[in-house]
Amino acid sequence: MSDNLMRVQPIRNGTVIDHIKAGRGRKVLDALELIDKGTTITLLMHVPSKKNSSKDVIKIEDRELSESESQKLALLSPGAQVNIIRNFVVAEKNVASLPSSISEMALCSNVNCITNNERGAITNFNIINNESLSIQCVYCGRKITEDNIEFI
Ligand SMILES: [Zn+2]
Known part of the structure; x- marks a missing residue:
């Protein structure tokens, strides 16, 4: 697990969306309709990052993103990284890619x-x-x- 992910308190199962364009996290939450769905969500804004100057990170517990949700994410923040966490381990790591x-x-x-x-x-x-x-x-x-x- 990278240093960046360690900044977020580890979760047992769920999704960590990393490298979201700084300031876009709130919009991603809205577009993916993640709020008020009974899942625990953490939004970190303007986290210092080596890759960009800063980034947003979203942690969603007990939920994995669907294909269409990943596409929405790609539209809002191309290059965002989706980490699927299972039993505290990064089980899958995908970069949100744009469809045509x-x-x-x-x-x-x-x-x-x-x-x-x-x-x-x-x-x-x-x-x-x-x-x-x-x-x-x-x-x-x-x-x-x-x-x-x-x-x-
Ligand atoms: Zn039209």
């Missing part, structure tokens, strides 16, 4: 978009990752920057 597209995961900000007007319409976005991350609606072409992504 996402479906039914975010809302289009264009009020005239078909996905906001047709019942049962499913949103689809392509991921654009040039200098900064954004998503583009497949139907209307609206581009939404990373900071403005509204998750379903």
Whole structure:
């Protein structure tokens, strides 16, 4: 276990999300709907880090992230590291990687978009990752920057 993980009090089972962009931890908690679910959650903000200047860390007890949750995490903080803890040991270590597209995961900000007007319409976005991350609606072409992504 790295020094960074030791900063967080060890947990028996669960997930430690490490190397979250500093200041993004709160948004990750909201997007993953982790609050008020009866699990113990610790959010550490602006932890000194060698890799970046500082980072956020989230510790979730007795819960492992699903695939779609990892994708949301990747959108909010590409490069975040997901450590699955089982019996106090890091059982799995994954870097949240961006998919090329996402479906039914975010809302289009264009009020005239078909996905906001047709019942049962499913949103689809392509991921654009040039200098900064954004998503583009497949139907209307609206581009939404990373900071403005509204998750379903
Ligand atoms: Zn749209």
